[in-house]
Amino acid sequence: MVELNSRRRAIEDVASELFRAHGYAATSVRDIARALDIQGPSLYAHVASKENVLWAIVDRTAGRFEGAADAAIGAASGDVQATLAALVRAHARVITEDVGSAGVFIHEWRALTGERRAAVLERRDAYERRFRELIEAGIATGDFEMTDPAVAAFAILSALNGIPGWFRPGGRLTTDRVADHFAELALRMLQGDTR
Amino acid sequence: MVELNSRRRAIEDVASELFRAHGYAATSVRDIARALDIQGPSLYAHVASKENVLWAIVDRTAGRFEGAADAAIGAASGDVQATLAALVRAHARVITEDVGSAGVFIHEWRALTGERRAAVLERRDAYERRFRELIEAGIATGDFEMTDPAVAAFAILSALNGIPGWFRPGGRLTTDRVADHFAELALRMLQGDTR
DNA sequence: CCTACCGATCGGTAGG
DNA sequence: CCTACCGATCGGTAGG
Numbered sequence: 001m002v003e004l005n006s007r008r009r010a011i012e013d014v015a016s017e018l019f020r021a022h023g024y025a026a027t028s029v030r031d032i033a034r035a036l037d038i039q040g041p042s043l044y045a046h047v048a049s050k051e052n053v054l055w056a057i058v059d060r061t062a063g064r065f066e067g068a069a070d071a072a073i074g075a076a077s078g079d080v081q082a083t084l085a086a087l088v089r090a091h092a093r094v095i096t097e098d099v100g101s102a103g104v105f106i107h108e109w110r111a112l113t114g115e116r117r118a119a120v121l122e123r124r125d126a127y128e129r130r131f132r133e134l135i136e137a138g139i140a141t142g143d144f145e146m147t148d149p150a151v152a153a154f155a156i157l158s159a160l161n162g163i164p165g166w167f168r169p170g171g172r173l174t175t176d177r178v179a180d181h182f183a184e185l186a187l188r189m190l191q192g193d194t195r
Numbered sequence: 196m197v198e199l200n201s202r203r204r205a206i207e208d209v210a211s212e213l214f215r216a217h218g219y220a221a222t223s224v225r226d227i228a229r230a231l232d233i234q235g236p237s238l239y240a241h242v243a244s245k246e247n248v249l250w251a252i253v254d255r256t257a258g259r260f261e262g263a264a265d266a267a268i269g270a271a272s273g274d275v276q277a278t279l280a281a282l283v284r285a286h287a288r289v290i291t292e293d294v295g296s297a298g299v300f301i302h303e304w305r306a307l308t309g310e311r312r313a314a315v316l317e318r319r320d321a322y323e324r325r326f327r328e329l330i331e332a333g334i335a336t337g338d339f340e341m342t343d344p345a346v347a348a349f350a351i352l353s354a355l356n357g358i359p360g361w362f363r364p365g366g367r368l369t370t371d372r373v374a375d376h377f378a379e380l381a382l383r384m385l386q387g388d389t390r
Numbered sequence: 391c392c393t394a395c396c397g398a399t400c401g402g403t404a405g406g
Numbered sequence: 407c408c409t410a411c412c413g414a415t416c417g418g419t420a421g422g
Contacts, residue, residue, distance in 0.1 A: 192387015
């Protein structure tokens, strides 16, 4: 069981990186196998299909985003600004901690079909709603400057979701610094008055 | 000649939408042909290869971004804030005016190979540099609040590049309203002090 | 985890 | 712009 799970996890890790770099459709089962030094068909001893591998990555990563957001909201003290900052920091950290799977979740969920695709869309909408409703609440209390909450939420989330495109682990910026920067920028965006 | 060009343009428009919706690798030459009500091989009377179609879309769209940025900087009066607002508005409008080709430019350039891929990367870097250097200049003059210019530039551009993911032409927001919102949010982000 | 192999589909060509 | 067709590669199976 440990054997099986660790092998599956290795497959998902390798696939995450390939899917992120080249896209799901442009990555063949044999590409994944080659990165693991096994033959293409041998992969099917561990997984039932290529789409199942994508699903495993997307589902697990969706759970990481949701769990991090839950923890951030739970730990916050009811202060709208602090809650938003915690939410942004949590999202940034989920990405920087594993750029591969985060990139796949953000861009490759479209390759899923049927119920799985619909389920991801629903979870993504619910996740985005948390940001939007928090922004709406902040505007209502006067903590945030007036703005279109939907546009602001999309702007913040898109800015965060662009991180895999430029962040390099071990590079100039640490995981924490990136999270700090984005929390700061998001708060400025919602509070600043243009002089 | 007019015939040829208009036919090529129709191919690019149809391909833009398919590449944006499903990705370049997941879109077959026959998919493009079907959307034009012709047979797959007939497409090769107008284009030399599938990658050439992608290249035509990416190259033209890159030019539209660059041209819009040139015009925005040229029209601005030297005021750093106004210049950044104009740059952001221009970028937003290029996207909302043609979500298909913009989405392809933003996400599918990775499918290009060799020199074309390298050329796009170089142009993209030069384009990003304009944002970064303008932010650096604004910080130096005190017009913008202190921040990491690279992170701020990536945040603004990623926020803008997320527009194809949610903007629906003919929907609640017009092209101009979206441009206004993003210019406002970008300025707030760079000017606001967190209280 | 391997070799041998399957049907389907891919981008593209020949010849009209 | 069409039909007929090509070699290559795809995801996946059989049988060990």
